[in-house]
Amino acid sequence: MIILAMLGGILTTLSMIVNSSLGKKIGVLQSTCINYIVGLICSTLVLILLGSSVKVNAETFLKMPFYIFLGGAIGVSVVYFSNIIIPKIPVVYSTLLLFVGQVVTGIIIDFFVMSEISFSKLVGAIVIIIGILYNSKIDAKEVKE
Incomplete structure (x- = not known):
């Protein structure tokens, strides 16, 4: 677990650097959008390759508290702010x-x-x-x- 946590920290730092470099070339908002589009594609490929599927129906979604879905919005904010801060x-x-x-x-x-x-x-x-x-x-x- 410690190694996975360290790997997560390494990848987070590398992600910030790569995303900020993209942000300098095409714009902060555009690079944030591309980051999440590529993330969606990679997540979908992982789901397909691992044979997993999304087994959640509309009823289950409606029973979930709204804050459960804030992770994506918070993630976008992290990437956006990092793209602004890292070059400075x-x-x-x-x-x-x-x-x-x-x-x-x-x-x-x-x-x-x-x-x-x-x-x-x-x-x-x-x-x-x-x-x-x-x-x-x-x-x-x-x-x-």
Whole structure:
């Protein structure tokens, strides 16, 4: 599982770089659209190759809460914003900021769902933010010199 999680992180970072490169060439919104069209094609091919089929009928869809379907909309937002951000700041900062956003969101969700807050995760997020700010000041000084 750890290897799969690391592979997911590697692929996420590579995806951000590839998508932002496409965004610079054809436009942010257009590259986001192409990203999801290619994703749809690949997902469909995987379903076909694995012999899976979508076995959900209209009744099942109507019983599902609306927020279940927000993943696609949130994914489009992630790709769109990444396509804007990646060309403007180094990839390492983008990746770390996305990570901090994930940790803080996880802390907030844990608070509302499980009524607990992880102090160590909060401290970790703050340390990473301080590290990013410190490192960006060092980078800015190097650019000026």
